[in-house]
Amino acid sequence: MDARKIIGWNLRKFRVAKGLSQEKLALEAGIDRSYVGRVERGSENVTISTLELIAAVLQVTVAALLEEPESGSPRPQPLSSGRKRRGQRSAE
Template identity: 80%
Template structure:
């Protein structure tokens, strides 16, 4: 797996674990939402500065975004689509 795919895989894993949409992550990090999508797909060559912004929002380290997943690790799932119900937001 190349470095861009590793970053994208880990970014999605941490983002979904936090329950953040790409849009919410982008807003909190001050990054364009479509850029986050391209990073997750491994088609963007992200800078260390941008990784620092993303890691801060995800409350993780830059190193964790660069860690290669195990070979048999399942692909990160996506968030369910649509808006969350009021009870799920609190």
């Protein structure tokens, strides 16, 4: 797996684990939402500076975004789309 795919894989894994949409992550990191999508798909060469911004929002190290996933690991699932029901909303 090439570095861009590894970064994208880990970005999605950590983002979904935090319950953040691409839009929310981008807003908090000060980057464009479509850029986050391109990074997750592995089609964007991301800079170290941008990785630092993303890692800070996700509360992980830059190194964690560069770790190769274990062989055979299932692809991280996306967040469910749409609005959450009233009882499912988390305190923001």
